[in-house]
Amino acid sequence: MNSTESAEMRSVKKIGVVGAGLIGSGWVSRFSARDIDVLVYDPSSDGEEVLMAHVENAWFALEKLGFDRNRCGDVRFCDDLEEVAGTCDFIQESAPENLELKKKLHEQLDAIAPPDVVIASSSSGLLPSEIQADVSHPGRILIGHPFNPVYILPLVEIVKGGNTLERHANEAANFYLSIGMYPLMVRKEIDGYISDRIQEAVWREALHMVADGVASTQDIDDAIVYGPGLRWAIMGVCLTFHLAGGDQGMKHMLKQFGPALKLPWTHMEAPELTDELIDRMVSGTRTQAGNQSIRDLELLRDNCLIEILEVLSRYRFAAGNTPFKADTLGPS
Ligand SMILES: NC(=O)c1ccc[n+]([C@@H]2O[C@H](COP(=O)([O-])OP(=O)(O)OC[C@H]3O[C@@H](n4cnc5c(N)ncnc54)[C@H](O)[C@@H]3O)[C@@H](O)[C@H]2O)c1
Structure with missing residues (x-):
């Protein structure tokens, strides 16, 4: 806005x-x-x-x-x-x-x-x-x-x-x-609003894959941070997929990948949060964290977020357009 x-x-x-x-x-x-x-x-x-x-x-x-x-x-x-x-x-x-x-x-x-x-x-x-x-x-x-x-x-x-x-x-x-x-x-009052609906869809799929033994918590995170996660901070999901259609953009993307929308690629309902699934999630993320405390990881996250915002502001794009620093205070 x-x-x-x-x-x-x-x-x-x-x-x-x-x-x-x-x-x-x-x-x-x-x-x-x-x-x-x-x-x-x-x-x-x-x-x-x-x-x-x-x-x-x-x-x-x-x-x-x-x-x-x-x-x-x-x-x-x-x-x-x-x-x-x-x-x-x-x-x-x-x-x-x-x-x-x-x-x-x-x-x-x-x-x-x-x-x-x-x-x-x-x-x-x-x-x-x-x-x-x-x-x-x-x-x-x-x-x-x-x-x-x-x-x-x-x-x-x-x-x-x-x-x-x-x-x-x-x-x-x-x-x-x-x-x-x-x-x-948000234009319409809706449970979960916009961003948590998107996050929840990703989260439910991740839980299903861990519950079904398809992926570890590390695999789930690798599948995001080495690929789509890097793009999301810049262009979100719609504009990113506009580029997935080559020169014709979204039109070709929908023609090519439209049929996949009917394939069983997603679950709507979350899996049952069984003790076994909870254990896989907790022990998996503990292994990923290694000897880094929550505070260590928060610091790492904050430092990277600030630098990502700085890069985006150099390109005058997305969240880089917000006055996130002290010297850019005031209504944009
Ligand atoms: N954790 C997240 O990532 C996140 C992100 C966005 C929004 N939220 C929302 O923010 C809200 C708080 O979440 P959180 O993660 O900070 O939870 P939290 O458990 O860390 O903090 C909740 C705080 O509320 C206090 N509290 C308990 N009863 C209270 C009362 N009657 N009156 C006032 N305070 C009371 C607790 O003592 C506690 O300090 C929730 O509505 C949550 O959905 C959370």
Whole structure:
């Protein structure tokens, strides 16, 4: 999305982050690096510790992107949900992916937050119409679905529920643009939205192949990282396949590979998550990781992501067009 309808927007000086696990702390890092104060709520007994450790890790990447720890917004942990709901200009909810929990939480937030404050849920696939079903001001509730690591990746899918007001969706989009993101307005409310539907299809096929003994977890990853994965960051799947049809592009591609669409190449349903399959996935990825910790792998991932974004920005293409660095801040 390059531009949005102009919307009368509440100026966002302080953000409430509700739920501070992997995704919530990624949001906190992104917001704070862009000099926005953040008030964080998480009911877990070690919530503050976990948050601060995640934020500390994110700064390795944020400093590489040019952000300055001495010029960032305050991060304050708060054990009073009402204070978070009542004093912030925008709320980003990142609590566990459980519809009943999210519905209850949004009811609590909605009862306190001024009616013009947008409440965005990071949900990976729940329907916003269901999350907003029992609140008094459903017009400001929407999905703002980010990607891990939130402090680097620009995509945020905005999904409106049946009662979400267009003006609040536009406000959210403008706000996300202002913090270097790429808001993708999902046209139709749908479970799993766009990107998780694509990821889920790949994931289900991968699980089937491991369950059927066709491939190890390493084989699955090799089949992506040496081939299609390298292309996906540049051109996604449709434009990549446009090039699979030679000079005639997509037209010839569909003529040549159209019949394969009727072949049994994919499963729709995921396989049963048996103990054996879980064991193959866990032991397979453990072997792949070798002696590298999760933190080692996160650092490797973050360093490579930053360099991929830099290459794409040299070509002014795809995510390289977003203001992902500190010196390119501001709406694109
Ligand atoms: N993990 C991902 O890659 C990913 C990507 C995009 C979106 N999401 C979505 O983000 C949300 C959070 O996922 P996560 O991976 O950060 O999970 P997580 O388990 O790492 O974090 C969830 C946090 O919510 C807290 N929490 C529990 N009950 C709460 C409550 N009632 N109110 C507020 N906080 C509460 C937990 O203490 C925990 O810190 C989910 O909706 C998920 O679908 C996850």
